[in-house]
Structures are given as structure tokens and as C-alpha cells.
Amino acid sequence: MKIALRILGTSIFLVGGFGQLAGLRARTHAAPLPQQMAHEMTSEVKIDNFSFSPATLQIKAGTKVTWTNADDIPHTVVSDDKIFKSKALDTDEKFSFTFDKPGTYPYFCSLHPKMTAKVVVQ
Amino acid sequence: MKKIEDEIKFDHNGDGIDRRGFLKCMAWAGTGTLCVMKGGVMKSFSLSRLGELDPAAAAGELSFVQISDSHMGFNKPANPDVIGTLKAAIEKINALPGNPEFLLHTGDITHLSKPEEFDNVQQILRGAKVKESFYVPGEHDVAIDEGKEFLERYGKGTKGAGWHSFDKNGVHFVGLVNVVNLKAGGLGTLGHEQLEWLEDDLKAKKSSTPIVVFAHIPLWSVYPEWGWGTEDAAQALSYLKKFGSVTVLNGHIHQTMQKVEGNITFHTAASTAFPQPAPGKADSPGPMKVPAEQLRSVLGVTSVNFVRGQKALAVVDSNLA
Structure with a gap:
């Protein structure tokens, strides 16, 4: 279970660029972005x-x-x-x-x- | 804004309600309708005007009551106590002079077709001093299981989704179901199978037999923009043309209205739960909210204070509080 979580964590890290976009989205409450994974x-x-x-x-x-x-x-x-x-x-x-x-x-x-x-x- | 006809010319049933009254004072509230068959012609009396009811006028060969849209399980601000208001409606029925023969419920018995909602209604209606009750489903009664729960409780002796007919004191009653298999963009639907059954059911009846048809969604086009009508009602009504006296009782729109068309008189009943706006008078037909402290005083009151010609109708306060 821990390993699975770690892998998930890594994959989130790898798409960090999108993570930033997601952060922006959370702050501005904008509509879902068109270019997402x-x-x-x-x-x-x-x-x-x-x-x-x-x-x-x-x-x-x-x-x-x-x-x-x-x-x-x-x-x-x-x-x-x-x-x-x-x-x-x-x-x-x-x-x-x-x-x-x-x-x-x-x-x-x-x-x-x-x-x-x-x-x-x- | 859409222009809608804001009056009807008739108040032939003497229950003091017409379109103009409605649109002017939103007299949507009410608890039920007493129906009396006399000389083969049905008269209806609003239970909210019980105090004015002349026992002689209300006497006839047959009397029964109609209630509708109890929406058991609804708990939103428009009425957080639908149990209480249904009980109040039953008290009105029990206070009638002479016991009505039976009760018709024209659907939306429950809000979400849940067994416990049906249980609650059954328990409350057990308190009504009527010998029998007859039901047709509303769309809320077939919402989660295509009507299985409804049919288990009320489907005995019915066909299809619950349509049926019976005779009482020379009057032929037909309960129709127009809330299943609805098509995208459409209105209420009876469907081919039910229409065939209806044609067959009426064929054997003499044209002198008074007919009462009851169904949830209006069989006349009250306001198709809100889905207040039935797609294939014209077909059903064509089978009723040969009869001298036809009464159609509906619910669904949570307000009383009447219309006369040839040999057919159409009525819609008020809800025992919450009001809905007059056609086109709001963005959508959702529940109308009134302040909580007013709810009980307005449910059950038919505050019709319109003036038609020289005849002013009195305001009657008969609330559920």
C-alpha cells in the first residue's frame, strides 16, 4: 500500500507542470482547463x-x-x-x-x- | 415574456376558482377536492371552502375526494413538514358532511419512490374515513425503480404500469398512467398499449354512462413549455367523444385549474405538499417558497378574491394551522 502511494506520489511529481496549473486553478476557481492530462x-x-x-x-x-x-x-x-x-x-x-x-x-x-x-x- | 391567457369564462362548478383568480392572487393552495356525481354530472368543491359548503348542493348519487402530489419525503424549505400537511388534508376529508365513498390519489404520492415514503402515506391515509382508495403514479413514484414499488403496493388488478378501470354507482372510472417511458423533449405519454386498452375498455360502455378519467399529468395542454401536458392525450380523448359526461382529474401542477372543452371538463388538483408557480410566472416550475411562519396558514387556503362580472366571491380562510 505504501509503495503504491509512493508510485502515485512520483507520478504526480512528474507532472509537476500540470500541478502548478492545478494550483492556479484552485486559487482562481477558474473553469476546468482544456489542456489537461x-x-x-x-x-x-x-x-x-x-x-x-x-x-x-x-x-x-x-x-x-x-x-x-x-x-x-x-x-x-x-x-x-x-x-x-x-x-x-x-x-x-x-x-x-x-x-x-x-x-x-x-x-x-x-x-x-x-x-x-x-x-x-x- | 410569454403572453398567456389569464382567464376562463366558467366557474360552473361553483368552487370559486378560475384562472384569473389564480394568476391574480396565487391561490394555489388547497387540500383536496370533494367530487359529487348528481344526475350523471360531476360537481367539485374545494375542501378549503368547506365552511361555505351547502350540504344539499353537495348531495348526490356519489361523492368522493381527490388529493394529489403529497410528495412524501420532500423536506425542502417550500414545506419541511409534508406529513403534517397531508394529515391536515385527511382531517378536512373526515370533516365532510356525509362520508365520501372513496379517495383518488392522482400521483406523486412520494417524492423519491422510497418504500418508507410509501409506508408513511399508507399509514396517514389509513386515517381517512373512506371505504377505498385508488391510485395512479406520478413521475416521482416511478423515479428509482420504473414503478416496481408502486405496483407492488397499488398494482393489484391493474394493467401495465398501473392503469385500471372500475364502476361505482353507474359511473365508470378510468385511472391512466402517463409518467413512464417518457421521451426526450416530450410531454407525458400514455403509449400505444394503454391507448389500445382504453379504447377497448370504453367500447363496451353506453354513451350515457358518466365517465371519470384520472391521471397524474394533465391530459390537456396546460403549459407544454413546462411539460404540463400529455403527448398522446388527443387519441385518448377521441375515445371519450361519444360520452355525454366526461370529467378528467389530474394533478402534477400543484394548483387548481379548470377547463371545459365540449363534453369534457378538466380539473387539476392542488398539492398537499407545496405550491408551484402559475404557468410561465417563474423561470421554472420548481417549488414556490413562502416564509416558514406562513406556510401552514397558506397551505389549504383558497384565497380567491377575484371579481367576475358583478359577482364577488368571498375570501375563505380555512388553513391547516
Whole structure:
């Protein structure tokens, strides 16, 4: 276990340049940086006021997208093509999915199907 | 801003509610509806106006109550005590002159389809002085398991996702489910299988039979922008054209509204849990928050103080506090 942690520590050290960027990000609360290492790529979608924002999310393949429900009403995140499907997310609950393949992924809330959005993976 | 029609011409049920009243004073609150069938025509009375209820007017061949959207498990600021407000609604029902025959719950019984939420509602409704209760699911009742828990509790004798019909005192009741298999960008959906069943179910009925249809999402287009309508309702309504008296009871929008279209009268019921804004009057249809100290005094109150023509309707204070 210790060895594993050390290896992990080393790998973080090796990508020190990105570590600095990450530090900058933490200080400024900026949006996720576009040029990140594969294992660091994350993106956020907020569910608020019965809508997904951004309605169109552009990401690179390998990005992990996390949806957070900020509404007082539960919502779901369901792919039109049944590629991903969350459970009903209560207030502040999250759902994540990693997009490995390029393409356009339309999705909606199966409880309030007027809520639609898409993820575009390059 | 979208222009929306802000009045209806009818208050034919005498319950003092119309669109204008709503939009003016946000009289969204209420606890339930007493429905009385007389001469084959249904009249409805808001339980919030119980004090004004004329026992003679409320007498008929059949009376029943409708409650809706109890959202058991909801605990946000719009109402941190949905147990308390549901209990208050049951007290209103039990205070009615003459016991209503049965109770209809038009869905969103629970907030998240959890077994303990269903348990709580069942326990509270056991206190209602009615012989029977009938249910259709709302989208919140099928949120985590495609309706499995709902069907285990209320699915006996129903078809598909829980649709069913029954007869009471010569009136034919049809419970429809329009909250499953919803499509991206769409509204409520009945689906092909249920529509076929409905056509078949109604075929055998004489056109003189009064029909009451109940379902969660409105079967008329209240406000499609917010999903307040049912995609394939027109098909269902076409099967109802031959009948002389049709009443459609819905929930989902957490406010009362009425509309008359030909032989069909549409009603939506208030929620026992929390209010939602009038169509288009907010950014989204999320719960409306009122100050905590006001919640109990506003839930259950139908403060309709509109003036239509020369007839002013009195304000009735009948709160849950």
C-alpha cells in the first residue's frame, strides 16, 4: 500500500507542470482547463431551474463529466441512446460518466423530459 | 415574456376558482377536492371552502375526494413538514358532511419512490374515513425503480404500469398512467398499449354512462413549455367523444385549474405538499417558497378574491394551522 502511494506520489511529481496549473486553478476557481492530462480531465454540468447548463458541453475524449442537481426537485441524467443513465438525483446529489469515444451524446431528464442537453466529445 | 391567457369564462362548478383568480392572487393552495356525481354530472368543491359548503348542493348519487402530489419525503424549505400537511388534508376529508365513498390519489404520492415514503402515506391515509382508495403514479413514484414499488403496493388488478378501470354507482372510472417511458423533449405519454386498452375498455360502455378519467399529468395542454401536458392525450380523448359526461382529474401542477372543452371538463388538483408557480410566472416550475411562519396558514387556503362580472366571491380562510 505504501509503495503504491509512493508510485502515485512520483507520478504526480512528474507532472509537476500540470500541478502548478492545478494550483492556479484552485486559487482562481477558474473553469476546468482544456489542456489537461487524460487522467485529470473532468467537466461539470449543473442542473438548476429545470435545465442543464451548459446545454451543450464540449469535451475531449476521456473526460469525466459530473452532473450536480442544485434543484429542490429530483432529476435524472439519461442518454437518449441508453448509453448512460443516472438514478433519480435528489438535491446536491451527483452523477458521473466518462466519455471515451468521440461523438454527440444527447441526454434528458426522464422525469421532466422537456429538459434536454448534449455532450459533444472530440 | 410569454403572453398567456389569464382567464376562463366558467366557474360552473361553483368552487370559486378560475384562472384569473389564480394568476391574480396565487391561490394555489388547497387540500383536496370533494367530487359529487348528481344526475350523471360531476360537481367539485374545494375542501378549503368547506365552511361555505351547502350540504344539499353537495348531495348526490356519489361523492368522493381527490388529493394529489403529497410528495412524501420532500423536506425542502417550500414545506419541511409534508406529513403534517397531508394529515391536515385527511382531517378536512373526515370533516365532510356525509362520508365520501372513496379517495383518488392522482400521483406523486412520494417524492423519491422510497418504500418508507410509501409506508408513511399508507399509514396517514389509513386515517381517512373512506371505504377505498385508488391510485395512479406520478413521475416521482416511478423515479428509482420504473414503478416496481408502486405496483407492488397499488398494482393489484391493474394493467401495465398501473392503469385500471372500475364502476361505482353507474359511473365508470378510468385511472391512466402517463409518467413512464417518457421521451426526450416530450410531454407525458400514455403509449400505444394503454391507448389500445382504453379504447377497448370504453367500447363496451353506453354513451350515457358518466365517465371519470384520472391521471397524474394533465391530459390537456396546460403549459407544454413546462411539460404540463400529455403527448398522446388527443387519441385518448377521441375515445371519450361519444360520452355525454366526461370529467378528467389530474394533478402534477400543484394548483387548481379548470377547463371545459365540449363534453369534457378538466380539473387539476392542488398539492398537499407545496405550491408551484402559475404557468410561465417563474423561470421554472420548481417549488414556490413562502416564509416558514406562513406556510401552514397558506397551505389549504383558497384565497380567491377575484371579481367576475358583478359577482364577488368571498375570501375563505380555512388553513391547516
